[in-house]
Amino acid sequence: MKDTGVVRRLDELGRITLPMELRKTLHLQERDALQIFVQEDKIILQRYDPCDIFTGESEDLVDFKGKKVSKNSIRKLAQLAGLRIEEE
Structure with missing residues (x-):
């Protein structure tokens, strides 16, 4: 310091x-x-520096109820929940 x-x-x-x-x-x-x-x-x-609350990633962030979540984390969470996501 x-x-x-x-x-x-x-x-x-x-x-x-x-x-x-x-x-x-x-x-x-x-x-x-x-x-x-x-x-x-x-x-x-x-x-x-806003970042994903789960991984610390700082790219492709989405605001969800005042928290930042990356699209990558959302995909992984959807997989864990057994949901299928169609890519754009």
């Missing part, structure tokens, strides 16, 4: 501001989505 030397305080709503230099370096734009992870006593921010 690389130390940036930047220290920020939380505001009254628990927010922090990422410095402009850091946003430029990481090519972050206003309204970009970030995922938040916790590892022991560390908070890790990572650019959000």
Whole structure:
């Protein structure tokens, strides 16, 4: 992990501001989505990359009840359920 030397305080709503230099370096734009992870006593921010909830694939995604599922997973689930899917 690389130390940036930047220290920020939380505001009254628990927010922090990422410095402009850091946003430029990481090519972050206003309204970009970030995922938040916790590892022991560390908070890790990572650019959000939607992926299949079953396999982690990030191609051919379909939104199902707020979750991302790849078409490949849907085919496999249909097979498990004994359903036959006709390809387009």
